[in-house]
Amino acid sequence: MAFAERVVIVGGGIGGLATALSLSRSGGAGHIQVLERAPRFAEIGAGLQLAPNALHALTQIGVPEEAIAACGFHPSRLALMDALTGQLITALDVGEPFLRRYGRRYTVMHRGDLLQLLLDEATSRSNIELCAATTVVGAAGNGRSATVDTADGASHHADLVVGADGLHSVLRDIIIGESELVLSGYVSYRGVLPFDRLADVAGGEDMLIWCGPGMHLVQYPIRRGELYNQVVCFRSDRYSPEHDNWGTAGEIDSHYENACPAVRAGVELIDRERNWKMADRAPVDSWISGRLVLLGDAAHPMLQYVAQGACQALEDAACLGQSLAQSATVDDALSTYVRIRAPRTARVQHSARMFGQFLHLDGMGATVRNFLLRRRATDDYSESEWLHGYR
Ligand SMILES: Cc1cc2nc3c(=O)[nH]c(=O)nc-3n(C[C@H](O)[C@H](O)[C@H](O)COP(=O)(O)OP(=O)(O)OC[C@H]3O[C@@H](n4cnc5c(N)ncnc54)[C@H](O)[C@@H]3O)c2cc1C
Numbered sequence: 001m002a003f004a005e006r007v008v009i010v011g012g013g014i015g016g017l018a019t020a021l022s023l024s025r026s027g028g029a030g031h032i033q034v035l036e037r038a039p040r041f042a043e044i045g046a047g048l049q050l051a052p053n054a055l056h057a058l059t060q061i062g063v064p065e066e067a068i069a070a071c072g073f074h075p076s077r078l079a080l081m082d083a084l085t086g087q088l089i090t091a092l093d094v095g096e097p098f099l100r101r102y103g104r105r106y107t108v109m110h111r112g113d114l115l116q117l118l119l120d121e122a123t124s125r126s127n128i129e130l131c132a133a134t135t136v137v138g139a140a141g142n143g144r145s146a147t148v149d150t151a152d153g154a155s156h157h158a159d160l161v162v163g164a165d166g167l168h169s170v171l172r173d174i175i176i177g178e179s180e181l182v183l184s185g186y187v188s189y190r191g192v193l194p195f196d197r198l199a200d201v202a203g204g205e206d207m208l209i210w211c212g213p214g215m216h217l218v219q220y221p222i223r224r225g226e227l228y229n230q231v232v233c234f235r236s237d238r239y240s241p242e243h244d245n246w247g248t249a250g251e252i253d254s255h256y257e258n259a260c261p262a263v264r265a266g267v268e269l270i271d272r273e274r275n276w277k278m279a280d281r282a283p284v285d286s287w288i289s290g291r292l293v294l295l296g297d298a299a300h301p302m303l304q305y306v307a308q309g310a311c312q313a314l315e316d317a318a319c320l321g322q323s324l325a326q327s328a329t330v331d332d333a334l335s336t337y338v339r340i341r342a343p344r345t346a347r348v349q350h351s352a353r354m355f356g357q358f359l360h361l362d363g364m365g366a367t368v369r370n371f372l373l374r375r376r377a378t379d380d381y382s383e384s385e386w387l388h389g390y391r
Contacts, residue, residue, distance in 0.1 A: 002327045004159040005030040010136045012036030015296025015313030016164035017118035022061040022317040024125045028324025037135035043111035046190040047222045047229030052102035053390040054311035057318040072107040075207040083212030086260030090373040097379045110222045141290035169298035175289040185239035186278040187247025190231045191271030201262040213362035232270045283346030300345035305356040
C-alpha cells in the first residue's frame with residue numbers, strides 16, 4: 001500500500017470532503033488537512049441529482065447508505081417534457097427496474113444535506129482536520145513533496161496535495177497551466193421552495209426536465225419531498241465573451257413567455273438573486289505535477305446538463321483512495337488514478353455538451369428529437385448504461 005504521511009486538500013466542497021473521507025478510509029494517508037476559503041463548510045441552497053455511480057462511490061468512501069436514504073428523495077421517473085406544449089416526450093423509469101439493474105435508486109437531495117453527511121463523517125475521523133476561512137494562494141512541489149501557501153501568510157507542507165478547488169481552481173493553473181474557460185452563453189438560476197407552493201403544477205414523484213428552444217427547466221422534490229428544487233436555464237441573447245452583463249434576471253421572463261402554463265408558473269417563482277454562467281473546459285490527459293494532483297471540477301469542469309459534475313467528483317475521490325490502497329508508491333497511485341479517471345471524465349464532459357445541444361433544439365430538430373424519443377421504452381437504459389452503471 002502507498003502511504004502519504006501528510007495530505008493537504010485544497011477546497012472543502014463535495015469533492016474535497018469526499019476525498020478526505022476516501023483517503024482516511026483507504027489507510028493511504030496519515031494526517032489529512034482540508035483547507036476551505038469560505039468562513040464555514042457549506043453548500044448553496046439547491047438540489048443535486050445523484051445517480052447510482054455516485055451512490056456506489058459514496059458508500060465506498062464510508063457514507064452509510066441509510067444516512068443517504070434518510071435525506072434523499074427517489075423520483076419514480078425522469079420525465080422529458082416539451083416546455084412549449086406541456087406534453088410528455090419520453091420518460092426513464094427509475095423505479096423498481098432501475099433499482100434491480102443498478103442496485104441503487106436514482107436519488108435527489110439538498111446539497112446542504114449531502115455536505116452535512118460528508119462533514120459528519122469527516123469530523124468522526126481523527127486524522128481529518130477541517131480548516132475553514134483558509135484561502136490558498138499558491139503551491140509548489142519538488143517531485144517528492146509539495147507546499148501550499150495561504151492568504152494569511154502560512155505555508156503547509158505535504159507529501160500529497162489535492163486541488164479540489166472547483167471551476168476557477170488556483171491549483172489547476174499551477175499544475176496544468178492556464179486553460180481556456182469555455183462559456184456556453186447559457187445561464188442558470190436555481191432555487192428551493194416549500195413543496196406546497198408548487199404542488200398544483202409539480203410533477204409529483206417524477207423529476208421533470210422541460211426542454212425548449214434555447215432553454216430548459218428542471219424540477220424535482222428534495223428532502224423527503226418537503227421542498228421543491230428548480231433550475232431555470234436559458235441562452236442569453238446578450239451573451240458576449242467581452243463583458244459580464246448577460247444572462248441577467250431581467251431576461252428570464254421574455255425567454256419563457258411562449259412556454260406552457262406549468263413552466264411559466266415554476267419560472268415565476270425562481271430565485272433571481274444569483275446566477276451561474278454555464279462554462280466548462282476542454283478535457284486534458286493529465287492532472288498531475290509531482291505530488292500535486294487535481295480532482296472534481298478543478299480537473300474536469302463540465303456543463304451541468306447530464307447532472308454529473310458532483311457524481312464524477314465522488315467517483316474521483318473513491319478512485320484516488322483505492323489507488324493509494326492498491327499501489328506500491330504514491331507516484332504509482334497518482335498515475336493509476338489519472339489513467340482511470342481522465343478518459344471517463346472526458347467522455348462525460350463531451351456528453352454534457354452534446355446533451356445540452358439536444359435539449360435546446362428548435363424547429364425541425366426538436367420535432368425529430370421528440371418523434372424519435374416518443375418511441376423509446378421507459379426501461380431502455382442502453383444510452384445511460386455506461387454512465388449510471390459504472391463502479
Ligand atoms: C446549475 C447547476 C446544477 C448542477 N446540478 C448537478 C447535479 O444535479 N448533479 C451533479 O452531480 N452535479 C451537478 N452540478 C455540478 C456540481 O455542482 C459540481 O460539479 C460540483 O459541485 C463540483 O464539486 P467540487 O468539489 O469539485 O467543486 P466545488 O463544489 O466548486 O467546490 C470547490 C470548493 O473549493 C473552495 N475553494 C475554491 N478556491 C479555493 C482556494 N483558493 N482556497 C481554498 N478553498 C477554495 C470553494 O469555496 C469550494 O468550497 C451542477 C452545477 C450547476 C452549476
